Amino acid sequence: MPRPIDPTLRRARRLQIIDAGLTAFARHGYAGATTAQICRIAGVGSGTFFHHFPTKNALLVAILELGAEETRDFFASQDQATPPREVLLGYVDHAVADLTDPRAASFITMVGGLTSNADIRAALQADEGTTRSRVRDVVTAAQRQRQIRADMTPDRLTVWIMLLIDGFASRVAGGDFDAGAEAPLLREQVELLLDGPPAPDLTP
Amino acid sequence: MPRPIDPTLRRARRLQIIDAGLTAFARHGYAGATTAQICRIAGVGSGTFFHHFPTKNALLVAILELGAEETRDFFASQDQATPPREVLLGYVDHAVADLTDPRAASFITMVGGLTSNADIRAALQADEGTTRSRVRDVVTAAQRQRQIRADMTPDRLTVWIMLLIDGFASRVAGGDFDAGAEAPLLREQVELLLDGPPAPDLTP
Amino acid sequence: MPRPIDPTLRRARRLQIIDAGLTAFARHGYAGATTAQICRIAGVGSGTFFHHFPTKNALLVAILELGAEETRDFFASQDQATPPREVLLGYVDHAVADLTDPRAASFITMVGGLTSNADIRAALQADEGTTRSRVRDVVTAAQRQRQIRADMTPDRLTVWIMLLIDGFASRVAGGDFDAGAEAPLLREQVELLLDGPPAPDLTP
Amino acid sequence: MPRPIDPTLRRARRLQIIDAGLTAFARHGYAGATTAQICRIAGVGSGTFFHHFPTKNALLVAILELGAEETRDFFASQDQATPPREVLLGYVDHAVADLTDPRAASFITMVGGLTSNADIRAALQADEGTTRSRVRDVVTAAQRQRQIRADMTPDRLTVWIMLLIDGFASRVAGGDFDAGAEAPLLREQVELLLDGPPAPDLTP
């Protein structure tokens, strides 16, 4: 007899473990988090963990991929008619919304420091690459429509937008910051970046 | 037998190990770096390591304290006559200069994700506190002298300055960034922050 | 609900798993082979495996018993009229024929090193005992009929015959040997054993 | 201050662990023996084990290499004047002497069944190769001096000598055999092999 196994259940277990991993990684860093902790948080046995993820590494990669997917979804769901500048600011809001979960902030911050392992590095770059290429496309469009400054390459502007978000995440992770309350200032800061410094007053 | 040990030598060994620790922590994260690696990099035996630092923890704390001391030195060496606004921008430059060492960038980024251990957390907060109180004092002075915007509390402005530096560090650590080349834009962005958005054009 | 299960089918499944076990045990040794490997080779799920064998141990025992049964069958099928010496040499040929399957050679070799587990040891001894008692009976008969040397006890001769077969298996397992090509030499060697060294030439 | 560490001590510890490994491997097979058992037998902590051998694999390899070295030593210490035939029989005696230690017999038997791991396989082949090349050289010399049969290639004769020793080991390991008591018969059987079957009696 074949197996009437509900794939939804499997998916759910996977997400349960992914969520636990997010918590543990955010709390203790990657190397500092133990699979035992993750299992305890997820409420599963160690065997179950490795039934779903071949290694601890793979769990991290899965988390990153989930994040990349979310990013892709965000950009895919944007109305083509929305002005690119609005899309960029919308992305910032979207990112901030994620950072409302302090675990996400810590996770993002700690993930930045991961360089030792090869396949983690690869996954990180893939994740970054996803975001960056999406953002850069919108930046390029916005420049073409003269909605933002044109004196910086799209790539550079993209990196700076991500810089602001990273810095924001870092502060949220540090706990000296309420993501919600500071969101408007982040938006403002991004707009200042997109507009560039005001032209010097040349009135005689 | 007396100990004619040259305290200079001892200090040198200490710094040698501290430097190795910086390298290893930056490369593998705190938990990921092993004392064996650190010893190898420093060129000392494990026994020597534990002669100078009772604990791996203690090494991290020492590195943080060294950083805090540098920060104190920076502010202590400032000419009282320098306008506070200039001091702030000078601090940003100072921070960027540190980040030219990619190890420093990685270290700072990864240190942000450390929350599990009690005495590390304490050392981190002490380090942060040092910087923050120094910066806040200067911010306060600058506001009093109307050199920067006054619509944000000194604390909030301080955090945001540090946010920009953290974001910068994160991007340097990520490798998509040349600290030297991007420094001017960081300065510009800090100035935009300090000035606030330009008043809307009210000319009739 | 009745169980109209075809016992033939069940027997087939059993053999399928037994065959997979032979392969896996030969390839990785008993402890080194995993039930997962065996299941994969047999093309069944782990649940099915444990439906047929309560234990990995039990599978090994079953394989051994199958071998013992084959041995019993061989001797049972011998024509009573055949001279015992011929039966012995026939048994050697029979054993070599089995060893043409390199899995069998590896299996036999590795099984020799199994001493830790109690019920495995018991099964091994039972298997051995079967062969040994059958061979010994024939040896005894051959001695009585003066077809082979009489200066060794039947038991000792039996062990030495098995020694030659074991050594042969070991070399086949090692891969430096083609069972078919070397079979005649094994036969010759057994005959030398059965005859003993030639009487010294006493001719004046 | 440098280290006055006695390298003899290190060597002794190594041998202590090697001996424990021999015991454990012989008793439970390679995969079946646990590093914990080995440590217990050797009377050292697990850390010490891995201080001396990077892996369990490496321990097995070390044991094999020790054996190969012994074999080399045996042949190196042979007087050049000894007739090659005597050297061969001397080697057989030497091998039997080793097999007096039942652990050695079990170890040799179980090692024959190891094929899964790459570097173990390599070490095994190196070990085998050592013995085989030494034996073959002597066989060749003996043939040249017409001390043994010439109707088999040196390689083939070599393999058959090793076959007899392997079979002997297997029976010692099985416990149905006293190595010392059976040694003469092994010698006899080897001689039968070296001489070949007696020429058929052609006297009319």
Added chain:
DNA sequence: CATGAATGAGGGTTCATTCAT
């Protein structure tokens, strides 16, 4: 003071076995 051998708790991972479907 410097060294590295020794330690053992703990970490990631494997695997025989159970059981709901």
Added chain:
DNA sequence: TATGAATGAACCCTCATTCAT
């Protein structure tokens, strides 16, 4: 009956730390 998800004991190995030399 057949399946494979779930389990946790046990495994191999790592690593911070201790201590005799």
